[in-house]
Amino acid sequence: MFVPDFTIMKVSLKPLSFLKIAVFAILFYWIFQQLNVHWNTAKALGQSTTFNTTKIESSFISDYQKRYAGLDSILKPNGRYMYKSDSVNFPLYANNYIISQYTLAPAVLLENKLTDTLIFNLYASMNIQSAGAQYLAQGYTVFYQNSFGVFLLHK
Amino acid sequence: MIIIILLLIALLGNLCLKAVYSKHFKALNINLRWTMSYATGLMLTSTLFFLLNRISIPPLLIALLLVAGIGYLWKRTESSADQYNPMNIRFPNFQKKNWLSIVLSTFIFTSLGIGTYLFFIDTYNEPHGLNDAWSYWNLRAKFIARNPSGWANAFSDLYFFHGDYPLFETGLIGFIWSITGKESIFVPAFLCLSFYWMIVWAVYGFIKELGSKINAELAALFLSLTPFYVVMLSSQYVDMQAGLYFLMAVGISVIAINSKNNLWYILTGLFAFGAGWVKNEGLLFIIVFFACLKLYLLLKDRKNWIEKFKYAIMGAALPLLSILIFKLWIAPTNDLIQEGGDLFSKLNDPYRFHFIADFWKVKITDFGKWIGNPWWLLLIYIPAAGLNVSFIKKHYWTYAVIIGMLVGFFMIYMVSYIDLFFHLSTSAHRLFFQLLPVFLFIYFASLKAPFKEA
Numbered sequence: 001m002f003v004p005d006f007t008i009m010k011v012s013l014k015p016l017s018f019l020k021i022a023v024f025a026i027l028f029y030w031i032f033q034q035l036n037v038h039w040n041t042a043k044a045l046g047q048s049t050t051f052n053t054t055k056i057e058s059s060f061i062s063d064y065q066k067r068y069a070g071l072d073s074i075l076k077p078n079g080r081y082m083y084k085s086d087s088v089n090f091p092l093y094a095n096n097y098i099i100s101q102y103t104l105a106p107a108v109l110l111e112n113k114l115t116d117t118l119i120f121n122l123y124a125s126m127n128i129q130s131a132g133a134q135y136l137a138q139g140y141t142v143f144y145q146n147s148f149g150v151f152l153l154h155k
Numbered sequence: 156m157i158i159i160i161l162l163l164i165a166l167l168g169n170l171c172l173k174a175v176y177s178k179h180f181k182a183l184n185i186n187l188r189w190t191m192s193y194a195t196g197l198m199l200t201s202t203l204f205f206l207l208n209r210i211s212i213p214p215l216l217i218a219l220l221l222v223a224g225i226g227y228l229w230k231r232t233e234s235s236a237d238q239y240n241p242m243n244i245r246f247p248n249f250q251k252k253n254w255l256s257i258v259l260s261t262f263i264f265t266s267l268g269i270g271t272y273l274f275f276i277d278t279y280n281e282p283h284g285l286n287d288a289w290s291y292w293n294l295r296a297k298f299i300a301r302n303p304s305g306w307a308n309a310f311s312d313l314y315f316f317h318g319d320y321p322l323f324e325t326g327l328i329g330f331i332w333s334i335t336g337k338e339s340i341f342v343p344a345f346l347c348l349s350f351y352w353m354i355v356w357a358v359y360g361f362i363k364e365l366g367s368k369i370n371a372e373l374a375a376l377f378l379s380l381t382p383f384y385v386v387m388l389s390s391q392y393v394d395m396q397a398g399l400y401f402l403m404a405v406g407i408s409v410i411a412i413n414s415k416n417n418l419w420y421i422l423t424g425l426f427a428f429g430a431g432w433v434k435n436e437g438l439l440f441i442i443v444f445f446a447c448l449k450l451y452l453l454l455k456d457r458k459n460w461i462e463k464f465k466y467a468i469m470g471a472a473l474p475l476l477s478i479l480i481f482k483l484w485i486a487p488t489n490d491l492i493q494e495g496g497d498l499f500s501k502l503n504d505p506y507r508f509h510f511i512a513d514f515w516k517v518k519i520t521d522f523g524k525w526i527g528n529p530w531w532l533l534l535i536y537i538p539a540a541g542l543n544v545s546f547i548k549k550h551y552w553t554y555a556v557i558i559g560m561l562v563g564f565f566m567i568y569m570v571s572y573i574d575l576f577f578h579l580s581t582s583a584h585r586l587f588f589q590l591l592p593v594f595l596f597i598y599f600a601s602l603k604a605p606f607k608e609a
Contacts, residue, residue: 019538031376034380035265037526038273038382038385042273042276046272
């Protein structure tokens with residue numbers, strides 16, 4: 001059983017001067033305040049978050065080969081992939097297919113000027129209806145799609 | 156799976172250190188032994204993966220080689236006369252502990268526990284980390300995982316996602332993703348969580364080894380109670396990692412100077428150059444750290460400093476080679492250098508100087524997001540505890556490292572091409588945070604125990 005050794009406490013407290021006690025009192029006050037902030041943040045975040053297991057499971061991103069295998073067979077003979085960050089406009093070249101490396105965003109990636117081809121690299125396949133709505137309305141049709149959320153639209 | 160891999164990496168580091176340092180390593184406290192092991196294991200894994208990948212060895216074979224290395228070192232340790240079992244961990248005897256120590260340890264674990272709980276909620280809400288994590292660090296790891304043989308071509312083409320940032324964390328994540336065949340978000344997330352615990356543990360271990368136990372506990376508590384530390388934990392940025400390697404390099408060199416065993420300088424080199432493999436700020440650290448150490452050794456030990464630096468360069472071999480290959484052949488030019496413009500006129504601009512100084516004055520007190528200004532607390536603690544004069548006399552050069560780093564950071568802001576307010580507001584707090592573990596180590600090691608320890 002755990003029994004604190006109070007004899008040590010007596011010995012240890014002896015040389016403590018008033019200044020030391022005052023400093024430790026302030027220190028402990030600050031520690032309690034800081035712990036309180038930690039605790040309140042944790043409590044507030046925990047209460048405001050609704051947990052569901054599918055969110056974490058769907059965050060696993062499938063591997064490269066499976067994700068782009070179909071797309072490779074369609075585009076590789078004529079063009080090449082480039083990767084693009086979401087925030088920067090990348091120069092457009094003929095047969096240069098730019099694909100976002102980051103798969104979270106339901107983002108339109110690049111309109112290829114020559115072939116009127118769009119590649120969508122989406123988080124989930126169902127997102128094409130919202131992300132591609134504008135292009136589908138303009139007469140683009142889904143030329144290729146797979147279950148990972150990769151779509152090729154063509155006009 | 157990720158936890159098993161991280162444990163194996165720590166074991167690799169532990170066995171390597173045991174093989175090199177033998178009884179000197181065993182003489183250190185257990186906290187220091189395992190944090191050093193983990194930092195060493197991660198650095199060896201990251202640099203070896205990068206270097207072997209450059210000679211076209213597939214990731215799975217690299218993993219097998221590392222496991223074989225662990226097996227060999229384990230066998231070698233077992234068969235040696237000096238039997239050593241790294242799993243033989245003694246649990247603390249609570250009856251022998253001081254009451255204050257028990258209270259402070261409880262606070263530390265409570266604080267770390269709450270931090271870990273916050274980590275799980277934050278990671279649930281932001282599974283890919285904050286902006287820089289998914290748009291730079293983890294993004295580049297996907298290139299490595301998806302195309303282990305051709306990723307380097309993409310890095311040199313695309314400079315806008317910071318292809319020049321060093322590959323310590325990116326390489327590790329890419330390596331683990333490629334050997335497990337799954338781009339699991341738990342890899343970068345748990346790496347960050349491990350660093351969160353590891354830095355507090357390392358600060359505690361170093362101060363306990365070189366100062367007093369009560370100060371070690373206070374330092375660990377101060378760090379774990381820093382709210383910004385928890386923000387960094389779930390951000391998946393690499394500022395914590397840089398902080399750990401800065402701390403390791405300074406701490407090990409203090410041990411090296413104290414022990415007069417030149418072999419410790421191998422580890423100094425590994426950690427100091429390792430910091431340069433973690434983040435670009437680490438390159439500044441290499442210059443500042445070795446300049447301060449060299450000046451100190453020249454003053455104290457003029458005859459043998461070259462001998463000591465030889466050991467440091469020996470230890471630095473892997474990260475140095477990795478940095479050189481990466482920076483010379485793979486990475487695009489750093490944007491701060493490429494877009495530098497007229498550096499001289501920027502350096503002579505008093506407006507920039509005042510703007511940065513004013514911003515720093517505010518930021519330096521609140522970068523940790525503490526309640527109030529904790530520096531007053533640290534200031535009044537100095538007379539309460541008393542100065543550890545022998546440490547200050549012997550290791551005053553460590554203060555120069557902190558000052559040198561701050562001057563270096565200031566100069567970077569002076570010549571930055573980015574909008575000054577934007578640059579400062581997005582990075583100054585993280586730069587200060589990188590120096591916080593080293594600062595806490597130096598501060599608390601420079602003080603005596605506030606009362607006689609039982």
